[in-house]
Amino acid sequence: MTIPDMAVTPVHHIAMVSCLNCRSYFDAVAAPFCGCIARERTFTCPHCAGCACNASYGQRESFAAGIPPVLNERRRRERAEGIGRLQATKPGMVQRPFALIVDDDPLVLVVAERAVRAAGYSTIVTRSPEEAFVIAEALVPDLVLTDALMPLLDGRELCRRLKNSELTKNVKVIVMSALYRGIIHRNRAFKEFSVDEFLSKPIKPAVLRDALDRLLPRVAQARLHFSELQVAS
Amino acid sequence: MSAVGEPQYVRRSELIEMFEGDAEFVDDLAAQFTAQCRVALNDMNDALAARDLSRVSRLAHALKGSVAYFDPGYGQAILRTIERISPDQPERLRSLVNALETRMERLTRHLAVAFPRPAASFAIH
Numbered sequence: 133m134t135i136p137d138m139a140v141t142p143v144h145h146i147a148m149v150s151c152l153n154c155r156s157y158f159d160a161v162a163a164p165f166c167g168c169i170a171r172e173r174t175f176t177c178p179h180c181a182g183c184a185c186n187a188s189y190g191q192r193e194s195f196a197a198g199i200p201p202v203l204n205e206r207r208r209r210e211r212a213e214g215i216g217r218l219q220a221t222k223p224g225m226v227q228r229p230f231a232l233i234v235d236d237d238p239l240v241l242v243v244a245e246r247a248v249r250a251a252g253y254s255t256i257v258t259r260s261p262e263e264a265f266v267i268a269e270a271l272v273p274d275l276v277l278t279d280a281l282m283p284l285l286d287g288r289e290l291c292r293r294l295k296n297s298e299l300t301k302n303v304k305v306i307v308m309s310a311l312y313r314g315i316i317h318r319n320r321a322f323k324e325f326s327v328d329e330f331l332s333k334p335i336k337p338a339v340l341r342d343a344l345d346r347l348l349p350r351v352a353q354a355r356l357h358f359s360e361l362q363v364a365s
Numbered sequence: 366m367s368a369v370g371e372p373q374y375v376r377r378s379e380l381i382e383m384f385e386g387d388a389e390f391v392d393d394l395a396a397q398f399t400a401q402c403r404v405a406l407n408d409m410n411d412a413l414a415a416r417d418l419s420r421v422s423r424l425a426h427a428l429k430g431s432v433a434y435f436d437p438g439y440g441q442a443i444l445r446t447i448e449r450i451s452p453d454q455p456e457r458l459r460s461l462v463n464a465l466e467t468r469m470e471r472l473t474r475h476l477a478v479a480f481p482r483p484a485a486s487f488a489i490h
Contacts, residue, residue, distance in 0.1 A: 190397045197400070239398055239431035246390065279430070283423055310430055311448075334433035336383055 145202040149175070152191075153182035160203055169221055171214050171256050171267070172207070189257050190242035215266060218256075223272040227254040229351045230271065234264040234287065235279040235308070240335065244277055244308075247337040251344050252355045261285035269299050274348060277340075279333075280309035280321075288325040295326045304328045304347045308335055373438045374475050380434065395480035398431050399473045406469060409462055418452040421462065436472050443468060 149160045156179040163175040166183035174184035174192070184192065196207060231253040233244050241257045248255055253275065258264050261282050268276060276294060278287035291305040307321055310333035321327045329343045345352035380391045405428045412420040425447040432440045443465045450458050 190393060194397065194400075235430070236427050237430040239394065239401060239434070242394065242397065243434075246384075281426060310433060311426075333430055334437070337385060 145200070147200050147203050149195075151177035151180060151182060152184045152187055153177065154180035156180070160199075161206070165210060169218070169226055169256075169271075171218065171258055172211055173214075188242055189238070189245050193238060215263060218267050219270045221271060223270070226271050226273075229253045229274040229348065231255050231275040231277060232264055232268055232271070232273040233257045233277045234261050234282070234290070235259065236282045237279070240279065240308075240333070243335055243337070244340065247335070247340045248275075248277065248344070250337070251341050252351055252358075253344075261287060261290045265290060265293055268294055268303060269297060272299060273303055274351070275344065276303055276305045278305065278307055280307050281311050288321055288327060291321075291327050292325045306331060306340075306343055306347070308333050310334070373436075374472055374479075375435050375437065377479050392480045392482065394434070395476045396482055398435060399476055401431060402428065402469050402473060406466055409465075413455075413459060413462060416455065418450075418455060418458060421458060422448050422450070422452075425465075432469075435476065436468070440465070440468050440472060 145161050146159045147161050148157045150157050154177060156177065158175075158178050160175045163178060165173040166176045166185060168174070168183060168185040170185050172192075174187075176183050184195070187195075196204075199207065229252060231248045233241060233248060233255055234257075235241050235244065236259050238259070241259070245255050245257050256267060256271075256273075258267065261278065262285050264276065264278065265285075267273075276291070278290055280287045287307050287309075291307060294300040294303055294305055305327050306329040307325070307327045308331045309317070312318070312321070313332045318330045321330045328347055331339060331343060377388075377391065380394070381388050384391050384394075405424055409421055409424045412418075412424060425444045429441060429444040429448065432444055443461060447458065447461050447465065450461065
């Protein structure tokens, strides 16, 4: 006699969430993940087929903080598989210009992501510098914006690794720091770590945008051209 | 001019100017900071109880970037001191963490009054 496998008996849970785009309610437990190229994909609304990948990092984290265990488990699995999925993605599939943002402080990620998106970039954010290096080698971003002092890997060292890698040597790197603010640290960052720009924290959106425009003027010109077209129409 | 000891928190209008007029974003940021601060202080106390002083230093560093937006003077200075304190001064570290808790409690109370809560972007039912 065989004992029935109780583990495979499905237990039905539902978690009704409201869609960020069309505001309709749907069951997130049953909803598939979207097809976006993201560190952590979001649920697809069955009503409008939209997802929440365009929401800010802060909004996504606030949402995740309140989800029930059944959704949290799905999110944990999605996070675990996220890096592998990104590694399997070809750089040509990413919407350009594309920026990778790295900081261990979630609030700085929120501020930086907003400013970089406003400058016309698609973004992936991560709190882990080692993960950032893997993503950068796989997707070859146009820009990496990183904090300097982080656990496990210093952002300046991340920059050096990127510049030494054949795949990422041309990626522009901006390092931000609240600690290494003096001129000596700044010069050292340029000379020893080959950073392209060094910004003091707290990051101000206007200062960051100026730095982006200096490093990647093509993106700035395209943005200007697009806004002129919008005004003309 | 302000009196000595008076809290010097950032004004909402200053942040709105910094973020180019986006008041909703600023209020959202304040709400996120309040939540993040609570978690960071709890973690700091746990690390202190476990005598993991290097973790206290790392947590202080991680919080410092956020505090810079709301309490760039005193609050950031305490965090900078905690971050750099030698691990052989646990009693001093305890006093500093207590001072930080008091300061952050006042700051989050100030934020609750001065920064209106934004409507939730997502909702779970």
